[in-house]
Amino acid sequence: MTIRVVDPGLLTTVQDRGRWGSQSLGVPVAGPMDEVSHSLANVVVGNPPDRATLEVTLVGPALEFLADMTFAVTGAEFEMRLDDIPVQMGVAHRAGRGSSLRFGSRGAGARAYVGVAGGIDVPLVLGSRSTDLASGFGGLDGRRLCEGDQLAVGPRVGRAPRRVSLRPPFPLPEGGSRIRAIAALDYDDPGPRCGDAALAGFSTTRFTLAAESNRMGYRLYGPPVALADETPVLSAATPFGTVQVPPSGHPILLMADRQTTGGYARIATVISADLPVAGQLGPGDWIRFELCDRRSAVAALIAQQQTLMRVTRCPAKL
């Protein structure tokens, strides 16, 4: 079973849940920008949530199915057609051999995920199928999809596609979003001390994602964040969602393809429950950070997982 790339769109890559366990060798995690929508794309077509999907960015691709297969698209809202028939988001569809899925105009959100029953089958590299654009491995030859590429699809794993329409359990951003973050604390964070004044300014500013924002990180423009202490710091590990403040005062929100370590001051880290919605932001969108504590961050994540479990337990479609 094969999918042929007729038109790759702006930036389409193969992603699974990321390359974990090799960061001590400098290997980035990569993985989906919106892991929830990625998982839903798998669940709708009956896959385990860790199969590889296609991450579509801002402008979608055209894909030809070279065999009969089941697919679904979740995440950012796109108008799509399978040959001439409109395709609904979040629902499993049967595609006949030779049919083509064409993405059209985009609504809310920036990234959609194409799941196919069986998953996109590219070789595992260090335990993952995710494309690592910076390192040049994983996915399809470590690069974005190009016209004429052929993608193998793995064998079905037995579960039938879901009957219902699965939408992300958070509002897709339409022009911007509020994102919750935990302030970098003094007692055990290796970053330098941004100071209360910087933190207050940071949490009341509406930033704009710069045009050069990408899968590695978002550059955020707004009034510069004034650091209390500008002494250089030693590099240390940089989790997904870390907000760094370089000397320019314009923060950088580190995303899926971030480097494993970084040496800029850190001011806050986006909570896990809000990373998927952050992953749905695109250049020009606004972002505002709301500070919260770890306890409410974990509570938000548990609530999100429970919602996901409810929707994914819906009965199977035959």
Added chain:
Amino acid sequence: MTGDAAVTVSFPARIDPDISARAVALAEAVWAAGYPGVRDVVPSYHAVTVYLDPIRADLDSLWPALEEAAGAPLETGQPQRDIVVPVVYGGDAGRDLAEVARFAGVSPDEVIRLHTQRHYRVYMVGFLAGFPYMGIVDPRIAIPRRATPRPAVGAGSVGIAGAQTGIYPATAPGGWHLIGRATVEPFDPGRDPPCPWRPGDVITFESVSEGAGR
């Protein structure tokens, strides 16, 4: 805490072999302990970051365990791996050798001698898959980073940035002064292990001539 999905244990913030040894030992201890919900462990110069599944990991018991492990006496006689990396100094890949020589007020050959005579500890691997942050460079050749990074530094390039020396595993933008090219493949994801070095290893450079065996 470093957000809700990682915790970072830090030691005093300086580049110091003893502090690095503590970080490496703690990272190994965390992997070995098999705490539930641990997804990755990353040692750096003076810290260890433990990546967690925020729901599965029990931070209330994990954090005290990490602090206790961080304070435990360091076992002596831990195996230290010594790795020799052959380098072709100068040439196009080492195009800053003359500039480093001017900075040091010595000949290029003396720069090579000073760079090869020290044993460098791998403090951290980061920036790119397989890029070793090593130190401590002889202060005479510890030239600061270039004011403007180059858009593309070739794979295998050996550079100096202050007290640090490193090897570019892939072509990438870079601001370090380049003095040569390593004749080993720094990173191959299909190889096991993918990278010849890891944090805690000790690397010594050996000057070889162009065409020496890869």
